[in-house]
Amino acid sequence: MNRFVPADNLIAPLGGGTLRKWKNGGKWAENLRKNGKSEFIKTGIPSTRIEEWKYTDLTPLTKMDFSFNPDKTDPIDNALIEKLLPPKLSECSLVFVNGKFSEHFSFVHPTKGLFIDNVRNVIKSGRDDVFECIGKAGTKPDALTNLNRAYFNDGAVIRIGKDIDPGFPVHLIFLAVNAKSSEMFHPGNLIIAEEGSKFSLIEEYTGDPDSVYFTNTITEIHIKDRASVSHYKIQTENHSSFHVGSLNVIQGKDTKFFSNTATFGGALTRNNISASMNGPGSESNIEGLYFLKGAQHTDNHTEIFHNFPSCKSTENFNGVLDGESRAVFDGKIFVGEGSVQTDSTQSSRSLLLSGSASVDSKPALEIYADDVKCSHSASVGQLDTDSLYYLRSRGIGHNEAMKILTSGFLKEILEKFENKDVSGKIENLLNSEIKV
Amino acid sequence: MLKIECLNVEIDNKEILKGINLEVNKGEIHAIMGPNGSGKSTLTQTIAGREEYSIRSGSILYKGMDLSKMAPEIRAREGIFAAFQYPIEIPGVNNTYFLRTALNAVRKHKGLEDVEAFDFLKLVKKEMKEIGMSEDMLRRSVNEGFSGGEKKRNEILQLSILQPDLAILDETDSGLDIDALKIVSEGVNRFHGPEKSIILITHYQRLLDYIKPDFVHVLSNGRIIKSGGSELALELEERGYDWLNGLSEAEGECK
Ligand SMILES: Nc1ncnc2c1ncn2[C@@H]1O[C@H](COP(=O)(O)OP(=O)(O)O)[C@@H](O)[C@H]1O
Ligand SMILES: [Mg+2]
Numbered sequence: 001m002n003r004f005v006p007a008d009n010l011i012a013p014l015g016g017g018t019l020r021k022w023k024n025g026g027k028w029a030e031n032l033r034k035n036g037k038s039e040f041i042k043t044g045i046p047s048t049r050i051e052e053w054k055y056t057d058l059t060p061l062t063k064m065d066f067s068f069n070p071d072k073t074d075p076i077d078n079a080l081i082e083k084l085l086p087p088k089l090s091e092c093s094l095v096f097v098n099g100k101f102s103e104h105f106s107f108v109h110p111t112k113g114l115f116i117d118n119v120r121n122v123i124k125s126g127r128d129d130v131f132e133c134i135g136k137a138g139t140k141p142d143a144l145t146n147l148n149r150a151y152f153n154d155g156a157v158i159r160i161g162k163d164i165d166p167g168f169p170v171h172l173i174f175l176a177v178n179a180k181s182s183e184m185f186h187p188g189n190l191i192i193a194e195e196g197s198k199f200s201l202i203e204e205y206t207g208d209p210d211s212v213y214f215t216n217t218i219t220e221i222h223i224k225d226r227a228s229v230s231h232y233k234i235q236t237e238n239h240s241s242f243h244v245g246s247l248n249v250i251q252g253k254d255t256k257f258f259s260n261t262a263t264f265g266g267a268l269t270r271n272n273i274s275a276s277m278n279g280p281g282s283e284s285n286i287e288g289l290y291f292l293k294g295a296q297h298t299d300n301h302t303e304i305f306h307n308f309p310s311c312k313s314t315e316n317f318n319g320v321l322d323g324e325s326r327a328v329f330d331g332k333i334f335v336g337e338g339s340v341q342t343d344s345t346q347s348s349r350s351l352l353l354s355g356s357a358s359v360d361s362k363p364a365l366e367i368y369a370d371d372v373k374c375s376h377s378a379s380v381g382q383l384d385t386d387s388l389y390y391l392r393s394r395g396i397g398h399n400e401a402m403k404i405l406t407s408g409f410l411k412e413i414l415e416k417f418e419n420k421d422v423s424g425k426i427e428n429l430l431n432s433e434i435k436v
Numbered sequence: 437m438l439k440i441e442c443l444n445v446e447i448d449n450k451e452i453l454k455g456i457n458l459e460v461n462k463g464e465i466h467a468i469m470g471p472n473g474s475g476k477s478t479l480t481q482t483i484a485g486r487e488e489y490s491i492r493s494g495s496i497l498y499k500g501m502d503l504s505k506m507a508p509e510i511r512a513r514e515g516i517f518a519a520f521q522y523p524i525e526i527p528g529v530n531n532t533y534f535l536r537t538a539l540n541a542v543r544k545h546k547g548l549e550d551v552e553a554f555d556f557l558k559l560v561k562k563e564m565k566e567i568g569m570s571e572d573m574l575r576r577s578v579n580e581g582f583s584g585g586e587k588k589r590n591e592i593l594q595l596s597i598l599q600p601d602l603a604i605l606d607e608t609d610s611g612l613d614i615d616a617l618k619i620v621s622e623g624v625n626r627f628h629g630p631e632k633s634i635i636l637i638t639h640y641q642r643l644l645d646y647i648k649p650d651f652v653h654v655l656s657n658g659r660i661i662k663s664g665g666s667e668l669a670l671e672l673e674e675r676g677y678d679w680l681n682g683l684s685e686a687e688g689e690c691k
Contacts, residue, residue: 390524390578393484394538394594395512395545404537408528408577415528415577 005059006044010147010184011037013068019153028131029123029152036141036149043143052142055328055360056270056299061242066184066214070100070153076177081105084177084208086236089421093171094118094156098178099185101154105173113161113197116170119154119188130157134190137220138248138274139303145246148218151186155217158190160197160227169200169230169419174215176207176241184214191219193227195252200230202422205245206265207238214242221249221257225279228256232422236429237265239294246272253279253308260417261300262426263290264433269298275313276305288317289413289426291433292325292357299328306335306342306369315346318413320406320434321357328360333374335367342369346376351383351409383409406434437462437602437633438483442690443494445475445482452478454658455494455690460602463630467644467669468637470655471677476637477521479655480606484518485511494690498602512538513545515601519591519608521637526578531590534578535560539597563596567623568616584611592623603627604635609643621646641673654680 018033045061046053081097085105094116095105101118108116115130122130135141141149156172174187193199205215215237223229229249237243243266249257255277263269275284290298304313319327329348350359361378383405391401407430414430417423438460445453452475460466470476482489483496485508496503503511526534540550551559557574564571569589579587588608595603605624609617624647628634636647644652644666652668653660654677661680662668 386524387526389486389508390520390526391529391534391538392508393486393512393518393520394534394598395509395541396534396538397509397541398507400537400541401509404529404534405526408526410528411530412528412577 003047003049004044004143005047005062007062008041009062009065010045011040011150013066014150019151028128032134032149033152036146036152039141040143040146040150043146045143052301052330054362055326055330056268056297058268060268061214064182064214066182068151068184068186070098072098078104081175081177084175084206086173086204086206087425088171089202089204089419089425090169090171092116092168093173095173095175096154096187097175098183099154099174099187111166113164114166115157115159115161117157119152119157122157130159131190133192133222134220137222137250137276138246144216144244145218148186148188148216152188153186155188155190158199158201159192160194160199162194163196164194165198169202171202171204174203174205174217176211176213176215176237178208179211179213182212182214184216187215187217189217189219191221191229193221193223193229195224196226197224198228200232200419202232202234202419204234204236205243206236207241209238211238212240216244218246218248221247223249223251223255223257225252226254227252230258230418231260232417232419233261233271234422234426235261235263235265235269237269239265239296240267241265242267243269244272245270247274249273249275249284251275251277251279251282251284254281255279256282257284258418259284259286259288260422261288262414262429263288263298263300264429266298267296269296271298271300273300273302274305275303276307277311277313278307280308280310282308283312285313285416286315287413287416289410290317290319290327291410291430292319292327293322293433294325295323296325297327298325299330301328301330303332303334304344306333306339306344309339310341311339312343313345316413316416317348318350318410319359320351320353320410321359322353324354324356326358326360328362329378330362330364331376332364332366333376335365335369335372335374337368339369340371342372342374344372344374348378349409350380351406352380353406403434407431437499439497441495443482443496444492444690445478445489446492447478447489451492452489452658453482456658456660457690458653458660460633460635462633464651465628465634465636465647465649467649467652467666468635468655469639469652469669469672474655475658476655477606480518480521480604480637483604484508484516509541512598512600513542517595517598517600517603519588519595519603519605521606521610523579523587523591525580525582527580529578531576531578532557532560532574535594535597538594542598560593560597563593566596566626567592568619569593585613585616588612588620589616592620595627596623599627601631602633602635604637606637607639609638609640617643618646641669644669656680
């Protein structure tokens with residue numbers, strides 16, 4: 001197999017050109033798309049011979065006829081959307097239906113120092129300045145990023161002003177509905193937290209059970225000096241969907257970043273999380289949990305860059321696998337030259353409920369500085385027999401005890417999610433998923 | 437209540453209990469003392485139903501039922517409670533949730549309704565206060581990050597909530613300072629009654645200053661080599677275990 005596989009089918013919906021709509025805002029968006037498209041065509045999608053994709057095979061994507069029609073003429077019945085829409089976790093929410101912003105279902109309430117809009121509107125209104133920093137977070141764009149940019153058309157744009165703390169999170173909901181004939185969505189979100197601000201973002205991805213779709217989303221977060229951002233991602237896509245989500249974060253000095261990811265859905269999921277600490281005294285805390293069953297595949301791919309001294313990172317992923325499901329953990333910690341007094345811990349643990357489930361773990365430490373504290377641990381195993389016995393010795397039945405321990409394993413991570421509405425929702429999901 | 441006859445138990449093909457005879461009647465308190473490694477915890481866990489300990493021969497009858505065929509959770513529901521020498525830490529499992537699930541499992545077995553969340557909380561808080569536990573421990577995961585003493589108190593909390601009929605306390609006193617020892621002993625004494633039996637496993641006479649046993653047994657190398665009244669504990673305190681060495685075959689009626 002070659003290192004890359006041509007995937008013209010993924011670019012075919014653009015025909016010979018690019019998305020030319022909503023171009024009132026000048027040439028930058030058009031360039032972004034044009035560049036994304038040409039770069040993507042050059043490579044196609046990575047095969048498993050590319051190290052970063054060793055355990056996750058994207059080639060099934062090349063065999064599907066995805067359409068891209070964000071402005072479908074047959075509008076989807078509002079009652080249907082209403083039924084499928086997950087409960088709002090904030091007084092402020094932006095809803096995207098099949099990749100397109102829905103005014104009807106969104107609610108944004110004006111708050112001093114907080115700019116919230118959708119990409120199309122920002123482009124239309126000519127606010128090119130807002131997008132100046134787009135693409136600056138994250139490492140060199142990969143094929144999926146290029147593909148996303150080729151279709152750049154909608155998403156959330158949020159800027160939190162200097163020293164502003166809105167006091168409420170913003171909830172982004174991406175819902176796939178009635179996408180029976182293989183659709184793809186390429187949302188692009190941009191968050192800018194100015195100096196000293198505090199912000200919390202919840203991204204939720206879900207779809208109706210009958211749709212066949214591919215979500216390829218990018219969220220880019222700029223955290224300026226002294227700002228603090230918490231990010232939550234709840235993914236309950238349907239079990240025949242593909243989901244590739246990138247979270248690209250760039251941090252200034254004395255910043256805090258909290259990433260909290262819960263993955264339940266998707267036939268194939270890839271979560272890319274990249275955090276670059278580009279100023280001293282910052283911290284990155286990346287927590288993740290997943291519950292997989294059947295033939296689900298989830299790949300958590302993280303990179304944390306300690307580019308300055310005195311930064312701290314913690315990373316913890318716990319996952320439960322049933323059926324023939326498969327998980328990948330690939331976590332890179334990079335400590336650049338001169339990044340002294342780095343403190344970094346990483347742990348990845350999986351619990352196998354079935355003999356046919358499997359996990360590939362690939363932690364990587366790259367350290368080019370002295371006076372650094374780095375540790376990582378990885379484990380794959382079954383439920384702890386001592387704990388199981390302890391619960392049973394108190395009268396709790398075997399199956400109930402298994403269930404308690406299984407959800408407890410994920411709750412270890414969930415306890416660290418600061419937003420209790422989010423963790424409550426995930427706890428409910430856990431309770432309904434973990435059956436005995 | 438409990439009748440153990442000629443019990444032989446092994447783990448990993450190693451014989452650890454070598455013919456134990458012990459009878460505990462309703463309302464009695466028995467103390468079992470003995471040097472490290474003599475098999476006290478093995479006896480505790482065999483009664484509680486730990487599967488790794490396999491019964492080679494002999495029998496354990498509890499309320500006339502053969503325990504060897506009973507799952508640990510059924511034993512617990514029938515009223516057996518073993519306070520662990522080393523309580524297990526279970527991260528991610530909330531202590532309150534654990535206690536309530538256990539209580540409801542026991543109640544269900546007895547044909548009782550689930551306890552209401554509110555009533556349960558009231559009960560737990562009252563019991564926690566009695567044994568000097570901070571309410572903070574309700575929000576924490578089971579034993580996670582608890583100090584040695586806190587773990588032991590958490591065992592006694594479970595004892596007072598679950599109200600078993602037979603409690604086996606495996607070195608619940610070790611690692612407790614004198615104040616904690618008093619509080620824990622008071623908890624055990626509150627639990628005790630004409631229908632409740634207790635087996636106290638301890639190294640130290642000092643626990644027996646607070647909880648007065650009806651019988652004292654010495655376990656050595658997998659056998660009970662001497663039994664007596666509470667005065668035996670005092671004698672052990674004075675003379676240690678060495679003077680009993682010659683007795684190792686004394687009560688060897690089991691083959
Ligand atoms: N899980 C085990 N595997 C192997 N040997 C064990 C195990 N548990 C206990 N033993 C052995 O059994 C003997 C009795 O241990 P134990 O019952 O813990 O004694 P005590 O509680 O009186 O100190 C010791 O020799 C100990 O090493
Ligand atoms: Mg012991």
